[in-house]
Amino acid sequence: MQRECLPLFVVLLSSLGFSASETEKSSFDVKTEVLSPTTVRLSWVDFEGEHGTSASRFRVLCTADGKLAVEAAISRKEVELGTFIPGKEYTCEVHPIWGKIVEGMEVVSANPGISKPFTMPKLDEADKGKLLTNGKMSGTFLL
Secondary structure, three states: OOOHOOOOHHHHHHHHOOHHHHHOOOEEEEEEOOOOOOOOOEEOOOOOOOOEEEEEEEEEEEEEOOOEEEEEEOOEEEEEEEEOOOOEEEEEEEEEEEEEEEEEEEOOOOOOOOEEOOEEEOOOOHOOOOEEEEEEEOOOOOO
């Protein structure tokens, strides 16, 4: 049944002016700013298609050691996520989601924006009770 539906889906997207070349252009840079040993701010520029289609939401996927570690769906072009593990290396992808291309269906981009790999800072034994915020130790951090 799925094989019969797939060509119809492709025809619908083609008839609406959504082309493969348009999705290839959707690849964009994702900027990262490490705020603490567990928190990262991700930001990006929205991709707008040739026909004025702008993403209604974004799916953020961050992986460490080849496994999904952090996931979020948001409508803004910036997010702070605080569930990272100190000392691990991560890469994040941002997939635009279009809600107005096909009536009643969301289309997720297969060409995400990708961050450069980043490593969360490790905590020294002396710093395990503190939180690193904007380069300064403050607050409380529990492991």
